[in-house]
Amino acid sequence: MSKSKDDTILPVNAPKYIPRKRLTRKFFCAELGEVDLDKLHPAKAEKLIKAGYIAKSHPNL
Amino acid sequence: MNDLLFTQGKDNLAGIVDKIFIAASDDIDSLPDLAAAESLVTAATDIVMKSTKKFQQLYITDETGSVTITSVGERDGKGRQTVLQGRYPALGKELADAIRLYQNTPSVLIYRLARNGKLYIIGASQLDQSDVGLSLAIPAYFTNAEAGSGALRSDQNGALLSWTWTAAHDPIEYAGAVPLTPAP
Numbered sequence: 001m002s003k004s005k006d007d008t009i010l011p012v013n014a015p016k017y018i019p020r021k022r023l024t025r026k027f028f029c030a031e032l033g034e035v036d037l038d039k040l041h042p043a044k045a046e047k048l049i050k051a052g053y054i055a056k057s058h059p060n061l
Numbered sequence: 062m063n064d065l066l067f068t069q070g071k072d073n074l075a076g077i078v079d080k081i082f083i084a085a086s087d088d089i090d091s092l093p094d095l096a097a098a099e100s101l102v103t104a105a106t107d108i109v110m111k112s113t114k115k116f117q118q119l120y121i122t123d124e125t126g127s128v129t130i131t132s133v134g135e136r137d138g139k140g141r142q143t144v145l146q147g148r149y150p151a152l153g154k155e156l157a158d159a160i161r162l163y164q165n166t167p168s169v170l171i172y173r174l175a176r177n178g179k180l181y182i183i184g185a186s187q188l189d190q191s192d193v194g195l196s197l198a199i200p201a202y203f204t205n206a207e208a209g210s211g212a213l214r215s216d217q218n219g220a221l222l223s224w225t226w227t228a229a230h231d232p233i234e235y236a237g238a239v240p241l242t243p244a245p
Contacts, residue, residue, distance in 0.1 A: 022109045027238040028082065028116075030179050034241070052105060053238055 017054045074175040077126040081119040082171040086200040088114035094193040107237035110244040121147030146223035167200030181232040201226035
């Protein structure tokens, strides 16, 4: 049986969020203070996305 | 000249909060531009560090951090001198090692104002008033670390650290993020 090639399935360790160009994965911003993209709460992520610091790594996340 | 007005009924707390962030000027690859040449606020882009470099964090005891900005120079040639200071609360090798590195390193520092939560940079200057570009040509210099053990049990130990920066203008509001992991 062939495996599904559904591209909505991400590898377990794939990062959920990507920082904007040339920003590191851990940073400090005026809106939320210290942020670590690898330990990010979804509610905080929405704020950071709205402020333009990060984007979802996949549109279906 | 512009109007200088004040909105009543808004929060307006004094002091600086959170940590101070510090990097050697030489470790910075690029600074953001100002959003407009006429105003001291950057565009929403980030400081980019050179490979393997990042900003370091400096803890300060709450209500010991301050920024003081005074006019310096003669008539027709005045500038603004900024002194940023804060107290680190523990004497010891961590503090001694940090001071040794701070004291002779031209630096860029970022602090956060309590009144609005925004970040401000010293050590980055707008040299050309008509241009949005920022320069590292005038860094902030470490001024003093008044360190001591205290004598009475009720005394403080640690050090009051301070940096001084002089430019044509006040510290610049930074609308980007401070990189806390080494640049790739």
